[in-house]
Amino acid sequence: MDKEVNQPNHIRPIFQNIPFWNPTKILDHEIGKKIHRMDLNECPYSPSPKVIEAMSGVADTLNRYPDGTCPELTPIMAERIGVPENTITWGGGSTQLLTSIAEISVAPGQNLVTPELVWKRFHGVYKIVDAEVSWVPNKADGGIDVEALTGAIGNDTRLLVCITPNNPTGMMLSEEEIRHVSENTPENVLLFMDEAYHEFAVHAGGPDALEIMRDRKGPWAITRTFSKAYAMAGVRLGYAICSSPETVDAIRMVSSTFNLNGFAEAAAVAALKDAEYTQFILDKNAEERDRIVEGLRELGYEPMKSVTNFVSCDIGRPGMEVVKAMRERGIRISTVGGDNFINYIRVSMGIPEDTDAFLRELKEVLG
Ligand SMILES: Cc1ncc(COP(=O)(O)O)c(C=O)c1O
Missing domain, CATH: 3.90.1150.10 (Aspartate Aminotransferase, domain 1)
Known part of the structure; x- marks a missing residue:
């Protein structure tokens, strides 16, 4: 038997022949x-030099597994953004969390709705969950068409993906557009907002999606990151703010028990303090x-x-x-x-x- 021909058989068909980029x-x-x-x-x-100092300070603890619930960092973040501590969870970059959010909400063959123009990684995430994807074309200027997005939600839709500001356009949604998505996504659909560039949007005078989505009746999750405005891409730390502790627990379950590195919490605490x-x-x-x-x-x-x-x-x-x-x-x-x-x-x-x-x-x- 030809070994090379048989080799991919242990890999599920959707993951076969994907060259790694x-x-x-x-x-x-x-x-x-x-x-x-x-x-x-x-x-x-x-x-920040203070982040580097904080990371050096914990280097001698790296023989131990870190507490991925970040008991020192979580209360600081919860107070800063005004949410209960048990609605925040941490990931090895927000990339890990957005994959987990798709995994907890969409079973193979179920539908998710997404803008057509999204960060490339989302294509991989949709493949991982083997979703039936409704791609919604962006507007001619590249902006997300929120009316078309919520209009594409069907009976079998489990997840609606939105990104503000969006990568690759850099464009953010207005307060009215976020409100439209929040109010017009049914209560049986998880509304996911990727806010990796949140700090830049606020710096430019834009809206804070959390302030709008926290009024939503149905389930929601927002992801943010320390990779961009906090200059910590190499640390790999992101967080999800969720509408319920149950959502947090489900994300933790699929993201693995020891998913953070031992530097991440100390680095983030120092970064938040160095405004x-x-x-x-x-x-x-x-x-x-x-x-x-x-x-x-x-x-x-x-x-x-x-x-x-x-x-x-x-x-x-x-x-x-x-x-x-x-x-x-x-x-x-x-x-x-x-x-x-x-x-x-x-x-x-x-x-x-x-x-x-x-x-x-x-x-x-x-x-
Ligand atoms: C829209 C968007 N979401 C998430 C990420 C991933 O960020 P992280 O470093 O937190 O995994 C990126 C990275 O470029 C991004 O552009």
């Missing part, structure tokens, strides 16, 4: 060179975003209305070609995805030197 991979031609990493919506600044540093990151990000938007306009392009740490823009030719050409020049950016947005690129904010390099090289690439 490693977004952090350094290509051969990049090794040892100066690379402007503007493709993963990371924070270009190191974590000045977070403000520095948000202010610097807004400055560079303004420069990128202005620079793109000077080149004759009109970017999407981002409030986040990345900007997407129609550059009038296949985005993938430009991504490849830029990568050859040491600038890592990404595409946007979605059939109607193939001519777009997405660039994450860096330090001023990254902005200079991006605009200089883009001008040459676009001729």
